[in-house]
Amino acid sequence: MSDTQKDISPSRRAFLRGAAATGVGLAAGSASAQGTPDPLITEKQDWAMTTGAGVDETPYGLPIKYEGDVIRRNVPWLTADPISSINFTPIHALDGTITPQGCAFERHHSGAIELKKEDYRLMINGLVDQPLVFTYADLERFPRENRTFFLECAANTGMEWAGAQLNGAQFTHGMIHNMEYSGVSLRTLLEEAGLTAAGDLSDKWVYVEGADASSNGRSIPMEKALDDVMVAFKANGEALRMEHGYPVRLVVPGWEGNMWVKWLRRIEVTAQAVEGREETSKYTDTLADGTSRKWTWVMDAKSVVTSPSPQSPIAHGTGPLVITGLAWSGRGAITGVDVSKDGGKTWEKARLAKPGEKMALTRFYLDTDWDGSEMLLQSRAHDETGYVQPTKAQLREVRGENSVYHNNCIQTWHVKANGEAENVEVSS
Ligand SMILES: Nc1nc2c(c(=O)[nH]1)N[C@H]1C(S)=C(S)[C@@H](COP(=O)(O)O)O[C@H]1N2
Numbered sequence: 001m002s003d004t005q006k007d008i009s010p011s012r013r014a015f016l017r018g019a020a021a022t023g024v025g026l027a028a029g030s031a032s033a034q035g036t037p038d039p040l041i042t043e044k045q046d047w048a049m050t051t052g053a054g055v056d057e058t059p060y061g062l063p064i065k066y067e068g069d070v071i072r073r074n075v076p077w078l079t080a081d082p083i084s085s086i087n088f089t090p091i092h093a094l095d096g097t098i099t100p101q102g103c104a105f106e107r108h109h110s111g112a113i114e115l116k117k118e119d120y121r122l123m124i125n126g127l128v129d130q131p132l133v134f135t136y137a138d139l140e141r142f143p144r145e146n147r148t149f150f151l152e153c154a155a156n157t158g159m160e161w162a163g164a165q166l167n168g169a170q171f172t173h174g175m176i177h178n179m180e181y182s183g184v185s186l187r188t189l190l191e192e193a194g195l196t197a198a199g200d201l202s203d204k205w206v207y208v209e210g211a212d213a214s215s216n217g218r219s220i221p222m223e224k225a226l227d228d229v230m231v232a233f234k235a236n237g238e239a240l241r242m243e244h245g246y247p248v249r250l251v252v253p254g255w256e257g258n259m260w261v262k263w264l265r266r267i268e269v270t271a272q273a274v275e276g277r278e279e280t281s282k283y284t285d286t287l288a289d290g291t292s293r294k295w296t297w298v299m300d301a302k303s304v305v306t307s308p309s310p311q312s313p314i315a316h317g318t319g320p321l322v323i324t325g326l327a328w329s330g331r332g333a334i335t336g337v338d339v340s341k342d343g344g345k346t347w348e349k350a351r352l353a354k355p356g357e358k359m360a361l362t363r364f365y366l367d368t369d370w371d372g373s374e375m376l377l378q379s380r381a382h383d384e385t386g387y388v389q390p391t392k393a394q395l396r397e398v399r400g401e402n403s404v405y406h407n408n409c410i411q412t413w414h415v416k417a418n419g420e421a422e423n424v425e426v427s428s
């Protein structure tokens with residue numbers, strides 16, 4: 001753990017000082033190093049000659065126009081119909097770990113619905129002592145918790161099974177977001193309804209469904225329901241956005257995104273799994289022999305270099321280079337990330353920006369010097385269970401190539417001498 005906390009090394013600090021002193025290619029410093037006056041330093045600028053925008057011009061702020069390309073994007077051939085659709089988080093352009101709701105990917109089976117708080121009802125029924133219906137205002141009166149978790153769609157990276165396909169971290173790994181949720185634990189609500197009637201809880205389930213036309217029903221084992229599942233109404237401090245399930249969604253830490261039911265309207269305690277569409281014909285993995293894996297709830301440890309990457313090429317030439325990316329595990333905290341520049345032959349230990357948090361995104365950095373040679377850039381995550389992110393070849397050995405879901409293999413970017421990067425596959 002201790003080496004993850006290591007500060008920027010003394011040798012690197014010395015290098016940066018040396019580079020600045022000799023005017024070696026650090027950002028715009030190169031212009032003044034050649035003796036050409038920089039008008040951004042020597043001239044009066046427009047923005048300092050007049051007053052700026054007043055506080056009442058922006059009651060709710062949006063990103064500045066210069067950041068207009070940090071947006072969700074979709075892959076047209078994946079989105080046959082915009083109401084049964086998917087778009088992708090621009091992870092190549094974000095830093096830190098919290099995903100702003102405004103650019104966090106969306107996945108809907110029948111479109112995002114507008115549901116007023118006043119019209120919101122949550123029913124708990126089935127094997128409970130007292131079936132209950134909560135209004136939104138009722139939910140706000142239960143003890144609340146704040147917890148940060150990633151949500152990854154089981155289909156994230158699902159287009160890459162048979163070969164490198166989509167050219168950008170946004171498209172290969174952007175079905176993920178990470179938010180701080182405020183809400184009530186599901187255990188609190190289940191206990192309010194009473195679980196005596198359910199008898200032995202070890203073999204019971206809850207069936208959760210949404211208020212949208214698809215309803216997106218899923219069965220969750222009672223053990224998980226009573227462990228860490230949340231009924232959330234705020235994300236990153238503010239109300240959930242419509243597209244993320246306003247006013248209330250389920251948060252199922254570490255488990256596939258499909259189970260995080262949006263516009264949550266009913267929780268039924270049942271004696272067995274319902275085996276609905278979303279857990280039989282969908283969200284199962286077909287293996288090479290034609291049989292399918294079922295109940296693949298947990299998202300295994302995974303990571304990706306977000307920059308440099310195809311949408312975030314190296315623009316500054318040789319010298320200091322910050323390699324960065326994200327790592328996560330549905331089984332607990334990330335304990336380490338390795339980065340390879342040669343397609344997995346040798347590895348360097350990346351620096352974790354903060355110690356890994358359970359079932360939440362972890363940001364890693366590798367502060368390096370780039371000599372301009374080509375790289376086959378990879379990252380490899382380790383989690384607290386000792387699990388190590390597999391190569392594509394290792395994953396295919398076990399899972400074949402018929403799957404869509406749960407592709408957590410090591411990703412490779414081919415970074416060329418001109419700094420551009422491309423999605424490729426290496427043989428081992
Ligand atoms: N009610 C409802 N809940 C839903 C869905 C849906 O279509 N309807 N889609 C699911 C899927 S497949 C995923 S990956 C996540 C996506 O959550 P997001 O749109 O907030 O990113 O919500 C899940 N919950």
Ligand SMILES: [Mo]
Nearest residue numbers: 153154257258
């Ligand atoms: Mo999903």
